[in-house]
Each structure stands twice: as C-alpha cells, then as structure tokens.
Amino acid sequence: MNLLEVDGVDLSFGNRKILSHVYLSCETGEVIGLIGRNGSGKSSLLKVIFGTLTGAHQSVRLNRQYVKKLHQVSQSINFVTQEGVLMSYLTLDDLIKIFHLRKYEAELLAIDEIKRERFTRLGALSGGTRKLIEITVHLYADTMFTLLDEPFSYLSPVLVETLLPIIQQRSRVKGIILTDHQYQTVWSVSSRRLVLYDGIVQEVKEQEELEQYGYLSF
Amino acid sequence: MRNRLVAIKYFYRECTIYHLIFTTLSLNIFLDDNPSIYAYIFWTKVIGYAFTFGIYQMSRHRYFYFFYNLHVGKTFMLMSSIVLDVILMILLMLIIQLIVN
Numbered sequence A: 001m002n003l004l005e006v007d008g009v010d011l012s013f014g015n016r017k018i019l020s021h022v023y024l025s026c027e028t029g030e031v032i033g034l035i036g037r038n039g040s041g042k043s044s045l046l047k048v049i050f051g052t053l054t055g056a057h058q059s060v061r062l063n064r065q066y067v068k069k070l071h072q073v074s075q076s077i078n079f080v081t082q083e084g085v086l087m088s089y090l091t092l093d094d095l096i097k098i099f100h101l102r103k104y105e106a107e108l109l110a111i112d113e114i115k116r117e118r119f120t121r122l123g124a125l126s127g128g129t130r131k132l133i134e135i136t137v138h139l140y141a142d143t144m145f146t147l148l149d150e151p152f153s154y155l156s157p158v159l160v161e162t163l164l165p166i167i168q169q170r171s172r173v174k175g176i177i178l179t180d181h182q183y184q185t186v187w188s189v190s191s192r193r194l195v196l197y198d199g200i201v202q203e204v205k206e207q208e209e210l211e212q213y214g215y216l217s218f
Numbered sequence B: 001m002r003n004r005l006v007a008i009k010y011f012y013r014e015c016t017i018y019h020l021i022f023t024t025l026s027l028n029i030f031l032d033d034n035p036s037i038y039a040y041i042f043w044t045k046v047i048g049y050a051f052t053f054g055i056y057q058m059s060r061h062r063y064f065y066f067f068y069n070l071h072v073g074k075t076f077m078l079m080s081s082i083v084l085d086v087i088l089m090i091l092l093m094l095i096i097q098l099i100v101n
Helices: A042-050 A092-098 A102-109 A127-140 A157-170 A183-189 B002-030 B037-059 B061-068 B074-100
Strands: A003-013 A016-027 A031-036 A057-062 A065-067 A077-080 A145-149 A175-179 A192-197 A200-204
Touching (some): A003 A042, A016 A042, A016 A200, A031 A042, A042 A077, A042 A145, A077 B061, A102 A127, A127 A145, A127 A157, A157 A175, A157 A183, A175 A183, B002 B037, B037 B061, B061 B074
Parallel strands (some): A031 A175, A145 A175
Antiparallel strands (some): A003 A016, A003 A057, A057 A065, A192 A200
C-alpha cells in the first residue's frame, strides 16, 4: 500500500492565485477524480504533484517521506498530459520494451484497438487510438501512481468504454488521479471525487454539489 | 540504469538533426587553416547546443514528460546529449585528421 500526499500547495501566476493551501491524498486502490472549471488549476495541481511545477509553498510526501521532485523518484509516478507525451515515431512494440511491459503483453494485446496497431507508428494513428495507447501503456507501467490529465478528451465513446475497465483494473495495484471535463465519466470511474474551486480542493459526495461550486448549472 | 540508457538514446535521437548541422559546421571550420580553429569550433558547438535545447524547449516541450516518466531529469538528458555529441565530434575530427594526413 502506497500513500501520496500533497499539502499546503500555494500557487500563483502573477497576481492570480491558482491554488491555495491545497491538500490532496491518494493511496493504492484509489481513483481520485479531480473536477473543476477551465482555469481552476487542475492541470497545475497535477504538475505540482509530479514535480514539474513548483508552488510558493508545498509539501509532497510519498509514503510519508518528503520528496522534492516526485518524477525523479524511481517507479514512483508517471503522468500523461492532455497533449500527450510520446513521440510520433514510437510504436506500441517500442513502448512495451521501453516501459518493461513484457509481463503485461498478453493483457495489452487482448485489447483489440491496441493489438491491431502494435507495429504502427503513433503518428500514423487516429488521435483517439494514439491517446488510448498512451494512457494504457502508462497505466501498465510499473509506478505507484499515475496522473491522467483529460484522458477522455478526443476519445470516442467506444474507446472510453475500453479505457474505463483498464483504469479500474490498474487501480488495484496503483493510485490514479485523473481530471477531465466529462464529469459523468470521471464520476463513474472514481472512488473519490474532488472539486477544485477558488483554489481550494473540496470533496464532493453527490453530483448536485457540483452546482454550488459553479461547475454545473442544473 | 536501463531507463537512463533508454532516455539517452531517445533524447539524442530527438536532437540528432540539430547536432548534425552544428557538427558539420564545426568540421568545416576544422578543415580551415586557421590558428584559432578550436576556439571557433568551441563557440560554434556552444551556440549549437543553446540553439538545439532552445528549439526543443519551445517546440517539443511536452516530450520532456516521456523522459520524466522514465524518472530521468532534464539536466541529465541535456548533459548526456552534450557528452555524446562531444565524443562523436572528437572521433570525427580524429578520423578527418587521419585521412588528411
């Protein structure tokens, strides 16, 4: 069981305060759904956790040990940004070698959309299939936590349906924090939902609560 | 260790075209009959590295996450890319010197 905690995150861009004393925790087995309006700081929070963005104050702890840049800790975390992180010339077969996924090869190739594109360069794939491969590979990679920024955007409903069981299955062995504007999909796959509002993270139990945080208007 | 080797391989591949351009320029200077060729080569390569990493930072910034996901830092990648390129440059200079002499 691994525990990731971020605490006291303060982040501003110029005079604009993005995050204010944010606390967030995630442990193995959890899927944390982070919901918030555009510009509310969701992606920034993920970058702070990952270690590529530094706030004025922050404390990131992995298994109660302070970490300065989490991504530099071996097998700790990986992050799929909304733009994608893999070079176009790579193929799934390359990725299996790069991320040591031989032991999961059978599981990966059991996914039809992935299997048929094993030797195709990512740049030659449709945006949706490319994204599905990027996310699946990082979910299967041997890390304690995975951060997914807008994993469902550009995915057709059928690809979302393919991805959801993978997220749930991989959450048994790792913690996952994801954020997306398809809030109902986020809601369905998450074990805990947090809303980022006015720089502060609040836990939400019912979808109706999203209205009071200005995310929905029922 | 394996992740670092993979990162070096792919980051060098990412920068190859820019390194090649500035290596060709430097080798061209090397063939000149000029007492200050090493200073010129040094500064050509320094400008080349600044240009290469500047361009990469601006246009392919998102791919840094590929390397971060291998738990390899930016400084390590930049330094290893420079070291590899310097070794290649020295080898090429030695080969040219052997051929010319």
